[in-house]
Amino acid sequence: MKRKLMAAATVAAMTASVAACGTGGEGSSDTLTVWLMTGSAPEPWLDELNAAFEEEHGVEVNVELQEWNGIQERVTTALSEDGTVDVLEVGNTQTPAFAATSGLADLTDLKDQLGYDAWYESTLATAEFDGRLHAAPWYTANRAVIYDKAMWEEAGAEVPTTRDEWVEALQLIEDNTDYEPIYMPGQNFYVFAGFVWDEGGDFAVEDGDGWVGTLDSPEVEAAMEFYSQLQSFSDSPTDNDEATPQQATEVIPQSEVATWIGLPWQAEAALDALAEEGRDVDYGYFPIPGKTADTLGSVFLGGSNLAVAERAGNKDMAVEWLTMATSAEWMTKFAEATPMLPNQEAALGETEEGSFLEVMGETAAYGEFFPLAPGWANVEVVPNPIKEMMTAVLDGEAHESAAGTADAELTERINRD
């Protein structure tokens, strides 16, 4: 939010200047501009890839790292201009929205070159729009439960296989220790999404030509009940999400948290931050438990695609770079260097036992996506009506009224392109 502000002036000035640019391309043939999100690509992998690319094509690659916060506005602006960016990483939930604007190059004819057939089918859903391919899947990651082995042992809690066992374990920590059983911000909407899918519910359904919000439903209400139950074990306020304050680096190192839910790189970041505080912590990982022991909890299959900008200054080279980065050879190296799932099975090496990656492999089959509507991206922008609903319910408002308000807003936004 703060970063967004630095760039903020009055809306009048901003909108006008955004609209005013877009003339004069600055694309030159011997450099390539690539936008990646912070934390996505490990630096050694990226350096090696770019050096290899430069050697083969004689084109220098200029990587510009972007923050997730406020990314939609920046991508919108960049895609409206000529030659600002050649290749860009797009979050998978946002890809349909940008594909619908025709700002992403159509890659349908390049399927063979890109190795389309080797990709995980589950990740393709977000890269294709109206039967055309607009991006190449790059990596996915899903959430798992991260627990402090020593704290759990001290409380006498064991790794659960069902939701009930999970709650029992948290209760043991609450009763037997002074630790915070679980850190659960009020608006961890990606975790909440998993609970909704566990109930067989969803956030919106197609209705005729458009979409309708389905928050005011028994499924979502049940999911919210379970979320409230977990949240009651946490000291966290009800109006923050996992990113503000950043749970891995700003909350965990400052508190005695026994359990939290996060992504692989967040676990790594938290361990680094804890080490900096002089705390030696041993983390274990387990899948978010399902309602019964024979199933796991649903998870949002988060991840990123790589796309070529329609107005790239250097489109041919952009396609070459994208092909190389998402190829089996480079994805294998990628998988070795990061805890993320690569875009194809062939690239996945052996996973260490008890590692985050192993847990992610188990849960991948329970991965789900948000409604694949171009307007979904509008729902996720601040203020996200689903997050507002979560806070309202946690603060005691009846589900029906909070969900009704949120449904109205969601329906309005998801049908906007």
Added chain:
Amino acid sequence: MSAKTPDVVAAPDRQREQGRALTRLLPYLLIAPAVIALGLVLGGTLFRNVLISLQEFGRRQLISRTTEWAGLDNYVEVLTNDRFWSTLVRTFVFMAANVVLIMVIGTLCGLLLLRLGKRMRLVLSISLVLAWAMPIIPSTTVFRWIFDTQFGLVNWLMRTLGFSGYDQHNWFDSGLSTLTIATLLIVWTSVPFVALNLYAGLTTVSGEIYEAARMDGASAWRIFWSIVLPIMKPFFLITTFLEIIWVFKAFAQIYALNGGGPNRASETLPVMAYVAGMGQQQYGIAAAISVVTLLILVVAMSFYFRLILKQEKEQS
């Protein structure tokens, strides 16, 4: 001789006339760069903004570079939206509360500055200047942390003082509470302007007047009411209008505190326009909101300019 005279007389006349023309033009020439710069920077932007407000303009239109004229649709949508009207009311109440507090506290501080001894005056002046000089985003960030739910200073202080219920008190859980903190922040940074200017103005008032009033047995309140206020009337009027404009368009403080939340309950008009435009990429709607905001400000400004013009007339 006599035939030549007009020529001789005419030469200096022409020169004088040229000189006079130059003198007449000079003010305009001097102000021209400022006007041209304003025209280019503000005028151009404003013109684009009005154009955008008449279009259906979102992410798709921006990227695909299509222009879809929508007439007054955006204005109709804004003006028929309940949220717009409640935000408008909220903006005015917020502004009024802030301006009153700023003027009252600022005036008291200004009077205090006049009364204080040399050393304490220096201390107070420095604290005022520091508050005035504080950049907006850092001070807002500091306030955000002071009132933080988990790690905040205020909650710690309340607990330490023995108040219950401040273990996890969320100061940003309602629009009112959020705007109260915003008020604290804005008043704190705006008081110095009023206080220092009032003090500067008061130093030009001769001490004899006060002395005479005191001899006549006037109370402090009476002195303020019958002497300070009439003498400083232009100052009070102009400062009040300036503060109205400043608070009305206050954006960064409110947005950085809580993003206009919870659930958009602390949004004022500028924040609402920003959320609609930069947040939800509905640039057409955002432009319409900002045009309406601008019109409201123009009305306020017109009073301000009338005051200034009236004063100039009185002085000349």
